[in-house]
Amino acid sequence: MIIKLEDLTYTYSQGTPFEKTAVDHVDLEIEEGTLVGIIGHTGSGKSTLIQHLNGLIKPTSGKVYIDGEDIHAKGVDLKKIRFKVGLVFQYPEYQIFEETVYKDISFGPRNMGLSEEDVDRRVRSAAAMVGLDDSLLDKSPFELSGGQKRRVAIAGVMAMEPKVLILDEPTAGLDPKGREVILSQIKEYHDKTGSTVLLVSHSMEDVARFAEKILVMNKGKVFCYDDPPGVFTRAEEINAVGLSVPQITKVFIELKKRGLDIRTDVYTVDFALKTIKEYLEEKGGAVNA
Amino acid sequence: MLKDITIGQYFPGTSVVHRIDARFKIVITAVFIVMLFSASNYSALCVPLVFFAIAFMASKLSAKLMIKSMKPIVPVIIITSILNIFFIDGVSVIKIWKLNITDNGLYTSGFMIIRLIALICGSSLLTYTTSPITLTDALEQMLKPLAKIKFPAHELAMMMTIALRFIPTLIEETDKIMQAQKARGAELDSGSIPQRAKALVPILIPLFVSSFRRAEELALAMECRCYNGGEGRTKLKTLVSGGKDYAALSLSIFFLSVVFILDLGKVSF
Structure with missing residues (x-):
């Protein structure tokens, strides 16, 4: 288990009238190398939860284990944990500060105290990973477009080559094309490096397409943690807590309601096509799809 | 973290203190400060404290919050009281090496501590019970x-x-x-x-x-939203003063006169 949470609870502004429990007794284990999609409403505790994973916030109670190590135990260097667990915040482009793109991406690796060649290699490979052209590296990041800035910021964390990469809504505020590009780059990063990736998102569609496992959060608690088919068979419960399942899953649920004997754990269009084909073949109809 | 700063923060409520016209609250706070600084002996100093206690009870805020607002000024209080204790002449009470702790020193530093704490608490009460927007609205009207x-x-x-x-x-x-x-x-x-x-x-x-x-x-x-300065601008919430505002102001002025009387009467410990 790369990540293990034990009875984790976090309360904001304890002792004031604004007190609020953001994470409520969460137990969770995440296996190394998984691409996990984290989904939930605004205020369901997703962002608070992920900030615990690299020790940015200290839990009110409970324990966080990274790679089997209790990160708040005495003598643990939190800085090392932060290089192990890279965290990309929401709207990460607002954290950019250097004169050039190259320097900004190298901020993380430099803090790790790596040699100049090592830093250079990491910066270039991270930039390539997010599709930033070499010619952009010497430009000022403030001259870039919003989407490019975001990629610079993501590259800045990827360049630390963390074992776990966490991204908090990396596609927020991007156009459909930009979303697609960033999501597939994250997927590619996951496939290439074999690292664990946690992707926080609002969109069930995105999560369903890319994640190997889905963590649904509701009101600070883990609603469920399972692979996509497992999660989407509970579509009705998910709807009940106010989250929607992917459009395509809705179609299949409606089909079943209308009396077709069909599976409902369908969550991608490709898989839907296959399911329909199988269904029709079973019924003995001609298929020309 | 940074979020724990309470100074200047507003805590919504519906108590009398919350509802008093902000202009009056500002004036009353000023009167309170005058009380604190015109009191020249301990018995006179008790008057603004009683006044604050009444206002605080009426505001229904928790004591914890008030104590929290004191945190940032603790070092200031410690430094002023140390300076006062050691550097004011008078009859020596305790002597440590070359430093004299005098009766006057103790008297004055106690006085200063109470004054400072009351000052912070009083102004915190104003900002705790008045939203910043109302506060500036009131200032604008007064100016x-x-x-x-x-x-x-x-x-x-x-x-x-x-x-x-x-x-x-x-x-x-x-x-x-x-x-x-x-x-x-x-x-x-x-x-x-x-x-x-x-x-x-x-x-x-x-x-x-x-x-x-x-x-x-x-x-x-x-x-x-067509903002073009203050001219001809009307307010959604206009400040209205009523009986309770005048009553509160009168009360504060009454307390102020008590301070003056105690100061003149030279009733002291």
Whole structure:
């Protein structure tokens, strides 16, 4: 288990009238190398939860284990944990500060105290990973477009080559094309490096397409943690807590309601096509799809 | 974290103190401060304390909050009281090496401590029970007569409103940027002083950039809503003063006169 949470609870502004429990007794284990999609409403505790994973916030109670190590135990260097667990915040482009793109991406690796060649290699490979052209590296990041800035910021964390990469809504505020590009780059990063990736998102569609496992959060608690088919068979419960399942899953649920004997754990269009084909073949109809 | 700062924070409520006209509250707070500083002996000093106690009870705020608001001034209190204890002449009470602790010193430093604490508590009570927007509204109205001598009352109030409005936003933003840079291995709370100063760069630059962005967005949003200064501008919530406001003001003036009487009567311990 790369990540293990034990009875984790976090309360904001304890002792004031604004007190609020953001994470409520969460137990969770995440296996190394998984691409996990984290989904939930605004205020369901997703962002608070992920900030615990690299020790940015200290839990009110409970324990966080990274790679089997209790990160708040005495003598643990939190800085090392932060290089192990890279965290990309929401709207990460607002954290950019250097004169050039190259320097900004190298901020993380430099803090790790790596040699100049090592830093250079990491910066270039991270930039390539997010599709930033070499010619952009010497430009000022403030001259870039919003989407490019975001990629610079993501590259800045990827360049630390963390074992776990966490991204908090990396596609927020991007156009459909930009979303697609960033999501597939994250997927590619996951496939290439074999690292664990946690992707926080609002969109069930995105999560369903890319994640190997889905963590649904509701009101600070883990609603469920399972692979996509497992999660989407509970579509009705998910709807009940106010989250929607992917459009395509809705179609299949409606089909079943209308009396077709069909599976409902369908969550991608490709898989839907296959399911329909199988269904029709079973019924003995001609298929020309 | 930064979020724990309570000074200048508003806690909504419906108590009498919350409902008193903000203009009156400002004046009453001023009267309270005059009381504190015109009291020249302990018995006179009790009067503003009693006054504060009444106001505090009526506000229905928790004592914990008040104590929390004291935190930032603890060092100031300690320093002033130490200076007062050791450097005021009088009859020596305790002598440690070359330092004399005198009766006058103890008397004055006790006085100062009470004054300072009451001062902070009193003004905190004002900001705890009045929203910043109402507060600046009240200030604007009180300064309005000065517009005749070209004093920019409205502009000043608007600037204050905006500044107050953005304090929590900027605190949150700073917090976020700090977290983001920490996540990239920035060390903010260790190292030598030059190192620490250098570590601030990754925080200050994004903060500046975002402040300018916010200012631009806000200016645009204000123009979209046809903002063109204070002239002919009406208020959604106008401040209305009524019986309870005058009653509260009279009460404070009554207490003030008691302070004066006690000062003159030279009733002292």
